[in-house]
Amino acid sequence: MQAKQQRLYINIDHVATLRQARRGQEPDPVEAATVCEAAGADGITAHLREDRRHMQDADIEKLKKTLRTYFNLEMACVAEMLELARRLRPEQVTLVPERREEITTEGGLDITSDPARIRNAVESLDGAGIRVSLFIDPTRAAVEQSKKLGVPAIELHTGSYSHDPDSDAALDALRDSARRAADLGLAVHAGHGLNLRNVAAVAAIPEIEELNIGHSIISRAIFIGLDRAVREMGEAMRAARSS
Numbered sequence: 001m002q003a004k005q006q007r008l009y010i011n012i013d014h015v016a017t018l019r020q021a022r023r024g025q026e027p028d029p030v031e032a033a034t035v036c037e038a039a040g041a042d043g044i045t046a047h048l049r050e051d052r053r054h055m056q057d058a059d060i061e062k063l064k065k066t067l068r069t070y071f072n073l074e075m076a077c078v079a080e081m082l083e084l085a086r087r088l089r090p091e092q093v094t095l096v097p098e099r100r101e102e103i104t105t106e107g108g109l110d111i112t113s114d115p116a117r118i119r120n121a122v123e124s125l126d127g128a129g130i131r132v133s134l135f136i137d138p139t140r141a142a143v144e145q146s147k148k149l150g151v152p153a154i155e156l157h158t159g160s161y162s163h164d165p166d167s168d169a170a171l172d173a174l175r176d177s178a179r180r181a182a183d184l185g186l187a188v189h190a191g192h193g194l195n196l197r198n199v200a201a202v203a204a205i206p207e208i209e210e211l212n213i214g215h216s217i218i219s220r221a222i223f224i225g226l227d228r229a230v231r232e233m234g235e236a237m238r239a240a241r242s243s
Contacts, residue, residue: 006203006241007042008234009072011191011214016054029055030062032218032226039230043070043091045212048084049098050076057084064088072212074135077109077121086128093125094155094189094212096135108137108157111145119149126150133189138177146186153187155212158202162193171201178207196220196233200240211237 015029033044044067048055063071071090075081076098085093095118097109111118111134118134125132133153136142138160146154156177161170174190181188190202191212203211213233220229 006208006237007210008040008230008237009043009045009070009191009210009212010036010041010217010230011045011047011074011212012036012218013047013054014215014218016056016059020054029059030066033063033067035226036230037067037069039227040234041069041230042210043072045072045074045094045214047074047096048081050078050080060084060088064090072133077118082121082124085125085130089128089130092131092133092153094133094135095121107159108142109135111136111142111149115145115149122150133187138173140177140180143177143181143184143186146181147184151186153189154181155189155191155210156181156208157192158190158194159192161202162195162198165198165201174202174208175205178205182207196236199233199236200243203237203240204243 012029012032015027015032019027036044044063046055046060046063048060072092072094073085073090074094074096075085077095095109097107122132131153132151133155134146134151135155135157136146138156143154156174158174161174164170178188187209188207189210189212190208194202194211194213195216202208217229217233
């Protein structure tokens with residue numbers, strides 16, 4: 001199949017992580033989002049965690065007011081976050097797993113043990129006019145369960161591939177899951193651990209419409225600036241897509 005044009009969403013959480021190291025005002029993740037948009041980012045992703053370890057409620061409020069592209073809010077499937085999302089109405093909510101003791105998201109959302117809870121959340125967000133995506137492991141079972149839960153989109157967790165980009169099995173799992181999702185009519189996104197060294201193989205998967213990348217771009221920005229880091233990643237994605 002012919003690859004669709006692929007979007008790049010920048011996750012700005014790690015700008016807030018740096019700010020929260022001093023509990024000060026700088027660097028401002030909302031200002032970073034503005035730079036990313038100017039550099040060609042198609043959207044901005046932010047994860048408001050229950051423990052508020054990086055992004056804060058005020059950041060999310062400001063992002064909703066200032067973004068000119070597309071706002072993808074990552075959050076746990078809990079009442080507090082659902083209420084906030086319904087009030088602010090970002091363009092998209094991606095439901096993600098969350099454990100207080102983890103450093104970063106370690107795997108896909110559990111969508112099988114309590115499907116009614118996920119389905120109710122999806123219906124609640126959809127009723128507020130918010131597009132919903134589920135962050136899932138790259139397995140056919142997770143893809144098919146996502147379809148049953150009524151979401152229009154999924155985001156494939158690329159962590160296994162990112163940790164071992166030479167693993168044929170990890171890449172094959174992403175390819176197979178993306179194909180199955182597209183066959184079921186789901187929009188396919190992907191992200192976690194992607195960087196300039198490993199992004200090409202994932203960007204080249206034709207069914208994947210969107211990549212969410214944060215840590216590697218913010219890290220790269222320390223050395224070359226945020227504008228250039230965003231443009232560099234976009235160029236790498238386009239090169240992989242056209243090869």
